[in-house]
Amino acid sequence: MSDVDSEFEDEQSKLGEYEGDRNQAGERHGFGKAVLPNGDIYHGQYQNGKRHGHGTYRFKNGAKFVGDYYQGVKQGQGTFYYPDGSKYEGSWVEDLRHGHGVYTYPNGDIYDGEWLRHMSPMDQESMCLTLAVSSMANMKRQSRIKRRVKWTS
DSSP states (O other), X not given: OOHHHHHHHHHHHHHOEEEEEEOTTSOEEEXXXXXXXXXXXXXXXXXXXXXXXXXXXXXXXXXXXXXXXXXXXXXXXXXEEOTTSOEEEEEEETTEEEXXXXXXOTTSOEEEEEEBTTBOHHHXXXXXXXXXXHHHHHHHHHHXXXXXXXXXX
């Protein structure tokens, strides 16, 4: 066995088992199926060793993403099915829900609107409220500390 073969086997064990097209450099390229070491499965397009194009990624925990990838990250349109029965269908940017999307909660409620870096406006309001309460609590704590400090000359 040559050094090249052993490097390829080592790389393969880190990336899992793969069946599919490869480029001249031996990278995953074109259409293929990968079973990752953690039990996740990807079935779709690759370019130069990275998920690129349309594909389906099934997580070991039951979650599933069906949609577009760009250089290894979710980018473009896609649907993410969560194990609790909820789903998000819409725009993705750099692996984050971003832009217009529809989130369906497990109870059937629907949020249809804009997302900003994985957060809906409701999440953003909740985060702002949490930060405001945290900031107020911190200011109160600082005020108490200031009152307890005695300066000596």
